[in-house]
Amino acid sequence: KGVLLFGPPGTGKTLLAKALATEAGANFISITGSTLTSKWFGDAEKLTKALFSFASRLAPVIIFVDEVDSLLGARGGALEHEATRKMRNEFMAAWDGLRSKENQRILILGATNRPFDLDDAVIRRLPRRIYVGLPDAENRKKILKILLAKENLESDFKFDELANATEGYSGSDLKNLCIASAYRPVQELLEEEKKVVMPF
Known part of the structure; x- marks a missing residue:
C-alpha cells in the first residue's frame, strides 16, 4: 500500500508520480504538509479524515505526498507541536485502515529528498523504495x-x-x-x- 520515491531535488519525482497514475489508469491526489495543516485546533485531523474518505470514493487512486518528510518526519522532536502529532497519528491510523482492506485500491506514494528524516513507522509502511537519481x-x-x-x-x-x-x-x-x-x-x-x- 506504500511506495517511496527518494533522491536529489529536481530529478522529476513528482512528474514520475503523475506518469505512474496515468499509466495505471488511477486518479491522482497530490498533497503536501501544508494541505493538512490548519490554524484551527482539530481541523488537521478532520482534513486527514476527509482526505481518506474522498480517496475511498475516488478509488482507484494514488495519494501522492510530496516532501513526505515534512508531514511524516521523525517523532519526538523538542519543537514538535501537539497539532502536528495528532495529525500524523490520524494519518497513520487511516493508512493502517487501508492496509487492512485488501480490496481497497488506494496507494500512498511518498516523495522526499531526505529519506533519513522519516519516522521509522513510516518507513515500514513504505516497503517499496525507488531511488530517482540524477540523469546520466x-x-x-x-x-x-x-x-x-x-x-x-x-x-x-x-x-x-x-x-x-x-x-x-x-x-x-x-x-x-x-x-x-x-x-x-x-x-x-x-x-x-x-x-x-x-x-x-
Missing part, C-alpha cells in the same frame, strides 16, 4: 532535446557537448539553464545600451 549524459541529452525542441537552433547545435558539460545537473537544473541562456542575449543588449552615451 545520454538522458541529459534527451532532456535538453525536449526542452529545446521548439527553439530555433543552429543545425549543428552540439547537444553531446552540452550534455557532457552538465554533469551533476538535474532535469530542473537543465530547464533553468535553458531559460537563463535564452535571456542572456537580452541582458547583453541592455548592457550595451547602458554604455551608449545619449546626446543632450
Whole structure:
C-alpha cells in the first residue's frame, strides 16, 4: 500500500508520480504538509479524515505526498507541536485502515529528498523504495532535446557537448539553464545600451 520515491531535488519525482497514475489508469491526489495543516485546533485531523474518505470514493487512486518528510518526519522532536502529532497519528491510523482492506485500491506514494528524516513507522509502511537519481549524459541529452525542441537552433547545435558539460545537473537544473541562456542575449543588449552615451 506504500511506495517511496527518494533522491536529489529536481530529478522529476513528482512528474514520475503523475506518469505512474496515468499509466495505471488511477486518479491522482497530490498533497503536501501544508494541505493538512490548519490554524484551527482539530481541523488537521478532520482534513486527514476527509482526505481518506474522498480517496475511498475516488478509488482507484494514488495519494501522492510530496516532501513526505515534512508531514511524516521523525517523532519526538523538542519543537514538535501537539497539532502536528495528532495529525500524523490520524494519518497513520487511516493508512493502517487501508492496509487492512485488501480490496481497497488506494496507494500512498511518498516523495522526499531526505529519506533519513522519516519516522521509522513510516518507513515500514513504505516497503517499496525507488531511488530517482540524477540523469546520466545520454538522458541529459534527451532532456535538453525536449526542452529545446521548439527553439530555433543552429543545425549543428552540439547537444553531446552540452550534455557532457552538465554533469551533476538535474532535469530542473537543465530547464533553468535553458531559460537563463535564452535571456542572456537580452541582458547583453541592455548592457550595451547602458554604455551608449545619449546626446543632450
